[in-house]
Amino acid sequence: MTPEDRFPGPEPHHSGRHPHQDLDVLPYGSYYEPNTPADYPGSPGDPESRPTGTDATYSGYGGARYLEQHWPVTGHATPTQPIFQAPEPPAMQTEDPPTIELGPPISEDDLRPAPQLPPIGEPGPVGPLFVVGDVHGYLDELLGALHQQGLVDADGHWSAGRARVWFLGDFTDRGPDGIGVIDLVMQLAAEAAAAGGYCRALMGNHELLFLGAHRYGDEPVQSTAGTASFRAAWLLNGGQQHDLERLQGHHISWLKRLPAIALEDGHLLLHSDTTAYLEFGDSIAEVNDAVHNLLADEGADEWWDAFRRFTKRFAFRGPGGPMAAGELLSTYGGHRVVHGHSPIPYLTGEATADTGEPPYVPGPYIYADELAVAMDGGVTMEGRLLVARLPVD
Template identity: 90%
Template sequence: MTPEDRFPGPEPHHSGRHPHQDLDVLPYGSYYEPNPPADQPGSPAEPEGLPGGSGATYSGYGGANYLEQHWPVAGHPTPVAGTALPVFLAAQPPAPAHDDDPPTIELGPPISEDDLRPAPQLGDPGPVGPLYVVGDVHGYLEELIAALHQQGLVDADGHWTAGRARVWFLGDFTDRGPDGIGVIDLVMQLAAEAAAAGGYCRALMGNHELLFLGAHRYGDEPVQSTAGTASFRAAWLLNGGQQHDLERLQGHHISWLKRLPAMALEDGHLLLHSDTTAYLEFGDSIAEVNDAVHELLADEGADEWWDAFRRFTKRFAFRGPSGPMAAGELLGTYGGHRVVHGHSPIPYLTGEATSDSGEPPYVPGPYIYADELAVAMDGGVTMEGKLLVARLPVD
């Protein structure tokens, strides 16, 4: 089967689900299609070089309004002519006319050891709340609110109700589904509401965030792909890009997306978007990887953006006999005892996607594999699977 047979072109927008999950595609056939499990008769060998890199990072940024209200401003405000100065800057009374007796300050009692002890901390925030992760959303806003509500994280209208809980989105907010911008707006809103409640809601950058930003910034500008000349817009459309999302993309969305980290470590869980080892190509620590991605998005050109997208689109590094070794390499470099990722739908990892029954794939929950070193969180919502929200650790 040729790439053109499987991927004839972008599908028109509709509000329903796509009947089949298309894995991410690079133009001219440079795409990754999973093989059935190796123990099935006639299974082809794993393509050489298929396992790639994957990663996810820390993001503490809330919505645009929250940033404007709470972001600290360096320095003191500059007084405007004709306005009253603050009390501490107001003019002091004139000095006495005579200075034969300079003013003195009465000394207090000697300082005791009790005075040197640190003051008690006020408003101790107490223990942190439980940790949750959210798999790939791909524009399915209604399904996302329903899944968060089922876990008690939001109310029926999508407002934070989880107090000091911690939530990490693993990336891929847009493309394929009906309302990618609505999903981004919700995550930004929840970041602000969670912070006000003493918890937090953070997100990682997925390969579709890179693709979406690239389509906006570079459009049809040619980039040098490994399979020939391509463009971000062509790849975005091929991977389910929705024109109405691009039309609704605003400056505050772009600023927020470009700040997302690539990976993070929480409670011993190494959080990534992609099941690939490509993160190792960006740095030897979580901070180095995140800084490298942010610097690339701030300064580099279309070809560098494309190369990053290509690397983070790789998948299946933790599947098969070499999977535990690949997961262990990431854990040994960045810390933690288990990788938690999105990106590759669980039905492809388990072989459910190749079923001929015509029934929707069965996804009971997160998929633990690679000798229990990896947890997959993409439930395949775009192929009538499930949008997964899970509390960590999972057993």
């Protein structure tokens, strides 16, 4: 019996066939990935040489763990109190699948209201914590995944009481209804707050790209690949004209206020699997302030540079991955990095197999000596849109 037989995942909900989409690219075909030696096992240049043993760093199968069984959280972290510690080497596993199972949906106990809500500004009981991977305009898939976890009802309204939900960014581009996704997340944020929970979101590199395409259009920007424009890069990366035409002022204001990084229950939440966040500040507040100030005051070249930095990826893959993840955790706090941005089929090497079959993504992927968890299930390449419950104290 395979691990998938023991822990079958729910069938993904689809709005139709998804066109294959490669990784984000900048004009002239350059996409941001660390230069990995061609003979490094598991590198894009050598997909067939990936080891199948227990190496937790760059084996497609090494280091995977089941979330609820093997991901204890010992306390709430703050940016000024990092709780990262180097892990012990993982024990030998005879069956070590590449993914971890999705957490349980909302239960009746989770929905039971507190006897009395605490005064405003005072902490009160918190509900379970969920994270949502890259959506990229696939509104039907999002509604299906949220409903499956008990977070919304059949009409798409918040039904999770005091639960907490974080979206990891990339709402638009490639899929059919990016503005519909933004409208839904904004709606859920209001409904969750009224129920004593919350629904929040991070800024992804596609939010920067989408806003840049709206604000700067075809205005030239200085790129390391040559002169480019936000609109050219946006179209190259799946920009949908109908999303741009439906973008309104309240969408822009909401998107520009999104944080770039957050910390919840010891989980360091990012959009991109990159260490570029360290270039914006030494604390979560500094990083978020720097991004917000840039979007408020700076020009096209500065916006472009931020987009370029947050489009980098694969920092936690390979021999240096645990060190890169550890540097972020030591700086900002937390036990593990939880990110979107890089589709799991690329991290595991399945995307390079070219079998003609949709990638199999049963759940989030944990790697880099168990310091990083990937949440982009590859919905744009007929994978799945992931919604996972994280453990809480």
